[in-house]
Amino acid sequence: MSQLKEFPCPNCNSELNYDAAKSALSCLHCNSVFPINIEKTLIKEIDIHSFKTLMFQEEKDSYQLDYSCSKCGKVNTVSSEVSFFECENCGNNVVNTLAYQEKKVSPQGIIPFAVSKEKAISAFNEWIGKGFWNDSDLKKLSLLEHLKGVYIPFWTFDCATFNKWSGQAGTYYYETEYYTDANGKEQSRSVRRTRWHYREGEFTHLSNDVLITDNDEIPQSLIDEIYPYHLDQLVPMNDIYLLGWNAKTYQSKMESSYNLYKERVSEVVTAMSADYLRDDTYSDLQVSTTFSNESYKHIILPIWYCQYLFKGKNYSFIINGQTAKIYGDKPISATKVTVAIIIAIIIIVLLVFVSSQG
Numbered sequence: 001m002s003q004l005k006e007f008p009c010p011n012c013n014s015e016l017n018y019d020a021a022k023s024a025l026s027c028l029h030c031n032s033v034f035p036i037n038i039e040k041t042l043i044k045e046i047d048i049h050s051f052k053t054l055m056f057q058e059e060k061d062s063y064q065l066d067y068s069c070s071k072c073g074k075v076n077t078v079s080s081e082v083s084f085f086e087c088e089n090c091g092n093n094v095v096n097t098l099a100y101q102e103k104k105v106s107p108q109g110i111i112p113f114a115v116s117k118e119k120a121i122s123a124f125n126e127w128i129g130k131g132f133w134n135d136s137d138l139k140k141l142s143l144l145e146h147l148k149g150v151y152i153p154f155w156t157f158d159c160a161t162f163n164k165w166s167g168q169a170g171t172y173y174y175e176t177e178y179y180t181d182a183n184g185k186e187q188s189r190s191v192r193r194t195r196w197h198y199r200e201g202e203f204t205h206l207s208n209d210v211l212i213t214d215n216d217e218i219p220q221s222l223i224d225e226i227y228p229y230h231l232d233q234l235v236p237m238n239d240i241y242l243l244g245w246n247a248k249t250y251q252s253k254m255e256s257s258y259n260l261y262k263e264r265v266s267e268v269v270t271a272m273s274a275d276y277l278r279d280d281t282y283s284d285l286q287v288s289t290t291f292s293n294e295s296y297k298h299i300i301l302p303i304w305y306c307q308y309l310f311k312g313k314n315y316s317f318i319i320n321g322q323t324a325k326i327y328g329d330k331p332i333s334a335t336k337v338t339v340a341i342i343i344a345i346i347i348i349v350l351l352v353f354v355s356s357q358g
Contacts, residue, residue, distance in 0.1 A: 001343070004097070006094055007093060011030050012032070016221065020302075020321075021119070023036070023112065024036055036240060043234055043236065044297075045158055059252045065077070065079070067085075067094060069094075072090040072092070074090065080096065083096050083242055095240075102183045102267040103249050109297065109300070113322075114302070115319065120149075127272070146305045146306045150217070153300055154300070154301050155257050156210065158294065160291075161269055161291055162290045162292070163269045163272075163290075165201055167198075167199065167282055168277075170195070171197070172279075173192075173195055177186065196283070203272070211229065212257045222327070225327035233322070265289075270285070301321070303318060303321050315329040316328055
């Protein structure tokens with residue numbers, strides 16, 4: 001099938017992969033390296049009206065593709081939404097060139113992987129070693145088979161907002177209060193009071209490259225923890241960057257992605273409004289926001305993702321494939337916690353004993 005394309009090495013006909021360490025194509029067999037000619041094409045923002053129109057249109061249904069490997073003859077069956085896959089038998093690399101083009105919106109740009117698997121493992125080992133309570137046994141666990149390099153689809157949104165705010169600004173002041181203590185003596189103390197006054201205002205705010213993911217594997221809340229991505233390093237979309245990496249199209253969540261972006265912007269301008277309103281404190285904040293000059297891009301970003309089982313419990317972590325920033329769950333050492341509890345009990349017993357001797 002013509003939409004399924006192989007990328008054999010020109011020298012030995014083996015598989016080419018995109019090498020994150022070399023930022024080039026590399027042959028797995030003869031170790032030849034082939035530089036990539038990056039197009040100097042400006043990745044432009046698209047007016048939001050086309051996005052709003054497309055998000056209510058139905059996507060083309062996915063379908064199954066049968067691929068007969070040119071190297072071993074094995075017939076592989078994959079979803080049309082999978083952009084890259086390997087032959088189940090011999091590992092031959094195959095790119096589905098129409099996976100992105102058959103969606104309502106095709107990706108304009110990509111940040112290629114800059115963090116190799118070796119660097120990702122190194123980042124994990126350094127991260128897991130920080131913190132006294134972490135279970136050091138995890139360092140002995142091999143995570144190579146669980147660690148996946150994945151290209152994830154994202155939307156980026158830009159906008160201008162005009163924001164009106166109003167509410168009650170609170171200013172603290174102090175008064176001396178007199179009272180009678182338990183012994184019948186008159187005492188005084190300083191008591192904080194709040195003087196309230198109405199305040200209102202308005203401001204404009206520009207939001208640039210609000211990043212929202214659109215995938216069904218890694219939740220937005222987890223991806224938020226490995227921001228930022230340096231989007232000035234985006235390059236025009238090219239299928240060769242997919243070679244050797246997991247990649248799927250966006251999952252038709254355009255409307256929810258758009259709504260989440262607006263929520264994120266609203267959270268920012270609400271926090272800014274609160275800062276404008278407050279003296280020492282504030283209450284009854286009201287914010288009215290008008291969006292304008294909205295635009296978007298569809299891009300692909302690199303992520304390392306790992307789910308693993310450790311001592312009977314499931315854990316996961318995620319690594320930014322551009323910067324190596326890492327976030328995830330760390331197993332806690334039951335032994336260290338138990339020892340700490342025993343030490344605490346001993347200290348308490350000793351303190352009680354010393355106190356009773358006095």
